[in-house]
Amino acid sequence: MPISLQVNGERVEANVLPRVNLADFLREHLKLTGTHVGCEHGVCGACTVRVNGEIVRSCLMLAVQTNGTSVETIEGISDSGEIADLQAAFRDRNALQCGFCTPGMLMAAQDLLQQKREPGRDEIREHLSGNYCRCTGYQAIIDAVESTARARMGRTP
Amino acid sequence: MKAAAFAYARATSVANALDLLAAHGDRAKVLSGGQSLMPAMNLRLISPELIVDIGELTELRGITVRGDVLVIGALTRHVELLKSPDIAAHAPLLVDAVAHVAHPAIRNRGTLGGSLAHADPASELPACMLALDATIIVRGPGGERRIAAEEFFTGIYETALAPQELLVAIELPVAKKGSVHFFHEFARRHGDYAIAGLAAQASIDGGRFAGLRLGFFAVGDRPLLANAATRLTGVEVSAAVLTEACAALDAELDPQEDQQASPEMRRHLARVLLKRGVAALLGRPELGAGATT
Numbered sequence: 001m002p003i004s005l006q007v008n009g010e011r012v013e014a015n016v017l018p019r020v021n022l023a024d025f026l027r028e029h030l031k032l033t034g035t036h037v038g039c040e041h042g043v044c045g046a047c048t049v050r051v052n053g054e055i056v057r058s059c060l061m062l063a064v065q066t067n068g069t070s071v072e073t074i075e076g077i078s079d080s081g082e083i084a085d086l087q088a089a090f091r092d093r094n095a096l097q098c099g100f101c102t103p104g105m106l107m108a109a110q111d112l113l114q115q116k117r118e119p120g121r122d123e124i125r126e127h128l129s130g131n132y133c134r135c136t137g138y139q140a141i142i143d144a145v146e147s148t149a150r151a152r153m154g155r156t157p
Numbered sequence: 158m159k160a161a162a163f164a165y166a167r168a169t170s171v172a173n174a175l176d177l178l179a180a181h182g183d184r185a186k187v188l189s190g191g192q193s194l195m196p197a198m199n200l201r202l203i204s205p206e207l208i209v210d211i212g213e214l215t216e217l218r219g220i221t222v223r224g225d226v227l228v229i230g231a232l233t234r235h236v237e238l239l240k241s242p243d244i245a246a247h248a249p250l251l252v253d254a255v256a257h258v259a260h261p262a263i264r265n266r267g268t269l270g271g272s273l274a275h276a277d278p279a280s281e282l283p284a285c286m287l288a289l290d291a292t293i294i295v296r297g298p299g300g301e302r303r304i305a306a307e308e309f310f311t312g313i314y315e316t317a318l319a320p321q322e323l324l325v326a327i328e329l330p331v332a333k334k335g336s337v338h339f340f341h342e343f344a345r346r347h348g349d350y351a352i353a354g355l356a357a358q359a360s361i362d363g364g365r366f367a368g369l370r371l372g373f374f375a376v377g378d379r380p381l382l383a384n385a386a387t388r389l390t391g392v393e394v395s396a397a398v399l400t401e402a403c404a405a406l407d408a409e410l411d412p413q414e415d416q417q418a419s420p421e422m423r424r425h426l427a428r429v430l431l432k433r434g435v436a437a438l439l440g441r442p443e444l445g446a447g448a449t450t
Contacts, residue, residue, distance in 0.1 A: 001165060018165030018208065021195070040158060041196035042263060054236075054265040060195040061266065062188075064165055065212060111261065129348050130260025 003067040007032070008076030016063045023047040025063035026073055034074035034103050038132070045131030048104035049073050055111045074103035083110050086148045095144040097135035104131050109145045118149050160198035164207045168214060171296060174323055177209045179298050183320040185209050189232060189271035192263050217270070217325055220244060227329040231270025236261075238269065247331040248289060250358055253340035254281040260348045270324045273309070276316045276379070278413075279350045281342065283310055284372035284380040288338075288356040289329045297322035310379040336360045339434040342375070343426050345417065351375040352418045353426035359438045366390045371434070376412045376427050383409055389435060399435055399444055403428045 004013050007030060014029055023040075026032045026049070038044035040059045047058040050072040077083050083106055089095070096102045105128065112119055112127040119127070124145045125138070133141060168174035178185055186205035188194055189212065197203050211217065217232040220243050227247045229238075238244050239255045258264060258272075258281050272282045273293060286293070286306035293304045298321055309317050318324060332338075342354030356372040369390050371383040385406035392398060412423035436445025 017162070019160045019162050021159070021199075024159070040199045042192060042259075045260070045262065048262050055262045056266050057192075057262050059199065060191055060263075062165070062191070062195075062208075062210075064167075065188075065191070065210065108262065126347060127261055129346065130262055 001064045003064055005066045005068065006070040008072055008079070014063075018062060018064055020063045022049065022051075022058035022061045022063050022066055022071070025066075026058060026071070029063075032073050032075050034078070036100055036103055038100070043130075043132070044101070045104040045108065046101055048107040048131065050077075050107065050111075055107055074106060077107070077110065085151060086110060086113070086144070089144040089148045089151075090141070093140045093144040093147065095136060095140040101131060101133045101135075105133065105141060109141075109148075113145070113149055113152065118153055119145075121146060158199055158201055160195070161201060161204040163198075163205055165210065166207060167210045167212075171214060171216060171323060171325065174209055174211050174214065175296060175298060175321070177207070178321045178323065181207050181209075185320075187211055187274070187323065189274075190234060190266040190268040191271075192259070192267035193271065193275040193277065211323070222247060222331065225331045227331055229269055229327050229329070231268065231273075231324045231326055233269045235259075235264035235267045235269070235272075239264065248329050249332065250285055250289060250338035250340055250356060251282075253338070254285045254356055257281055257340070257342055257344075257347070257351070257354075269327065273327070274316060274318055274324050276310050276312075276314050277350075278313055278377060278379055279354075279375040280380075281340075281351070281354065281356065281374065284354065284356040284374035285340075286327065286372075287380050287382040288358045288370045288372035290358075290370060292328045293324060294326045294328065295322045296325050301325075303328075307382055313378045315379075332358070333360060337438050339437050341430060341433065343430075350417070353412075353423050353430060355427075355430040355434050357434050357438060361439065364439070365393060366438075369438075371431070373406075373410075373427055373430070376410050376423050378411070378413065381409065383431075385409060385431065394435060394439060394441075394444065396444065399432060402435075403431055406431055 023037050026035045036046040038046035042057045042060045049058045051069050124142050185207040188208045188210045217230045219230045220241050221228045235255050291306040293309045295302050339357040342351040344351050354374045358370050360368040369386040371386045373381045385402045388402040412420040433445040
């Protein structure tokens, strides 16, 4: 099937088999391997990307369904500098170890920070509840998101 | 795992989708948000020959109020239910329920119609349809059918929907002034499958239930509209009346065993939910106090 979409602001035209999901399309066809594939059934959150500005599981969406949409991956929002402060906070707070979950965590955390300027720890926890991390025990991730929110409000973290 | 190969058709209209379903019957599967269908395909639990993608049928989207009826298009996503002022005003039970459905990234894709057609017995929205006395509108080769929610869910992942039919919308009576609702579920972790849950809608007159609809989920092979509600309606609810209602509820339940809970545990949790729900709806916390048995 022919598809035409935007990926990180660039026009992409491709021919894909219907069975190819968006995660595999990004990784295998476009070599954007920052989007990780964990469980492949929507549980772990490692494959989280944005489609038309909203976060989705790229393993639960077919590439053919993205025809006419705008897709943003971790490469896009990292290169643009949109989440530079969030990434720095993750590093400073030791909010990652192996890094497998990190692209999905950053996607979900930035989604929350766009919707809510100063979320409480419970709200952060709730918004990230669909993203698994097997290294950090989550506390440091919550810390990083909380301090980024505070810094963006112009307060000291 | 990856989904097995399939053919793909992007429906251009409801009529076109119905033509495709008529030609392919149960070898085809309708793709709406895909948040239940895609996992099942990736796990190779199902391998449809044809996927009929209805995602671009804008005629199936949207929430409208027509007089005292709320009409919700089948493709309305969970996130849209959560944010809609019309839903908040006229069916606030749905707002509480949707907050328990999976996680934000899933709620951005999953649809009301998809959830109902999938009919997972642990799912929140089917039980809400029972509590809210919804009518489910389906279209097929023979035209439109209107199915009461109570008749729609027939078993685990089974509904009254025929393979040639498409769920197009649901209709709900607008919540009356003075009506109250309750939603709670027990789950290992927020967003996980419920172990037991209750969606309830009630009207109260003079401290008594004038109407009470109790939609239990994850306690059987389909959502249950509990007859136990009749024992609580039109009477002064005392602790003894509530205990009788719990016994009546117990007799209606047929819980399944799975890795999350035994049938006995589900029966216990259903009774706890009934007590806490009735206490919350009537604003009488003493009825739910110590609701552990």
